[in-house]
């Protein structure tokens with residue numbers, strides 16, 4: 033079942049769309065923001081609300097890189113491994129994070145706190161190597177900055 | 191030197207509020223347009239200005255607008271203007287600068303452009319992960335509504351426009367304008383066949399214009415100062431300034447608004463401060479990941495839409511990526527190909543099958559498993575994925591760096607094959 037917040041937000045998108053299915057991506061993002069990821073049940077709930085079949089909606093959901101069809105950690109660490117960041121050492125940034133977190137690329141820590149996600153260019157190539165964590169951009173990364181960033185994230189939680 | 195696009199931008203500070211933007215002359219061009227110019231007159235001024243699309247292809251903007259059926263030819267119902275803010279071409283970060291730094295400039299540019307085609311609704315199609323730009327654009331749109339620059343009867347004229355910010359769920363192909371329209375309709379982002387062109391049948395089958403963010407940001411200045419002024423900003427026949435950028439091992443990676451036609455050398459050596467100590471310039475991609483390499487001998491070429499093609503590449507987005515002497519060209523190209531293979535939308539076979547195949551061959555070469563005949567196989571693929579062979583321009587763009595790398599860095603590919611490994615890794 034969609035929560036009241038989810039339904040209200042989706043309906044406000046529908047109001048300015050010519051068809052309910054036109055807000056599929058907005059709806060997926062609204063629900064993902066609330067639940068962290070899009071489960072099979074979430075697909076069914078949203079599809080029913082938009083008068084689509086679950087298969088249709090899942091076809092849309094799986095097409096996009098930032099719709100998570102598997103659970104992710106509470107903090108998703110998106111590390112750019114596209115060209116400029118790669119030139120500037122993104123491989124070692126990924127290695128350091130993988131070691132600190134004890135997970136591989138795409139992996140989530142057992143406590144459900146962090147997901148390490150290599151991503152395409154973040155549009156911050158002049159600040160390479162770059163990462164986005166919880167929507168915030170971090171540039172000119174090195175080991176010290178990564179440790180500071182992880183420390184801050186850990187401090188935010190009990 | 192005039193810098194109309196970035197005059198208001200103060201890096202690391204909040205962007206101008208509505209009041210500050212107005213104080214700098216903002217929304218005066220809009221006032222002039224809605225109070226005294228016919229839509230066709232706006233389009234004519236933009237045509238005269240020689241403004242060319244900054245999304246990569248360099249199509250004349252006014253001409254594009256003129257394909258929208260107007261007056262008695264116009265179909266009833268809504269029509270759309272879309273700002274292409276997808277900016278996912280690796281190596282490209284210019285639209286971010288404009289949206290974060292001066293969001294009202296884009297909003298005003300969009301309102302004027304929408305007026306020219308008499309659009310009823312405008313969308314900003316913003317890529318995922320541009321959270322700061324999203325916040326600032328949404329605030330600017332809300333302020334513009336409050337001030338009467340958006341909504342019903344803009345500045346008490348007969349013209350009305352609604353504007354929305356749509357944030358993408360992330361996929362490079364969304365930047366291709368017809369795939370973008372499918373994505374805005376809530377579908378998978380697969381490119382559409384043309385014709386019909388979006389100007390005739392676009393979003394939800396209605397007349398639609400898709401323009402790049404930087405393109406639209408030029409529009410208020412052209413309307414405020416005129417086509418002649420705009421042309422005088424440039425060093426070449428195509429008017430305006432250009433947002434240029436450099437990333438890689440230079441002393442000062444960054445962006446600069448410079449006269450159109452500034453040379454590659456001036457951008458790299460003066461503005462980016464040249465190569466870092468210990469690093470030599472080996473080559474560069476002039477305008478993002480899907481442009482052909484340029485090398486030393488091309489440095490004195492002006493960065494513009496007509497000069498760069500004369501030396502075998504494209505200006506693309508105008509943001510350069512530097513290949514330095516300590517970076518393996520084969521591994522560099524492999525990084526690009528992995529990106530393109532992953533981002534192929536899968537619609538047409540040559541791209542869906544061809545790009546992963548090409549990426550596998552280059553990976554094998556990089557890892558020392560290459561064969562002598564691989565290079566000719568790669569060259570055949572470059573031809574098989576050339577423009578016209580695939581449904582959209584993703585695949586042809588993907589092989590541009592490869593085909594030019596095979597030309598300029600051939601000995602590096604051959605060494606990998608002969609020495610059965612990457613000389614850079616061994617070193």
Ligand SMILES: Cc1cc2nc3c(=O)[nH]c(=O)nc-3n(C[C@H](O)[C@H](O)[C@H](O)COP(=O)(O)O)c2cc1C
Pocket residue numbers: 242243244245246247248249251274275276277278279362363364365366367368400401402403405406582583584
């Ligand atoms: C694979 C692919 C990705 C593209 N990505 C973008 C993009 O992120 N931003 C953009 O403005 N244009 C992009 N384009 C170009 C658009 O299709 C279109 O030409 C452009 O938005 C038109 O605007 P302009 O005339 O102002 O340049 C892309 C094209 C292709 C083939």
Ligand code: SF4
Pocket residue numbers: 363381533534535536537538539541542580581582583584585
């Ligand atoms: S060329 Fe590639 S991205 Fe373009 S339509 Fe074909 S499969 Fe999709």
Ligand code: FES
Pocket residue numbers: 112113114115116117118152153154155156157160162280281282
């Ligand atoms: S290549 Fe990493 S931000 Fe662009």
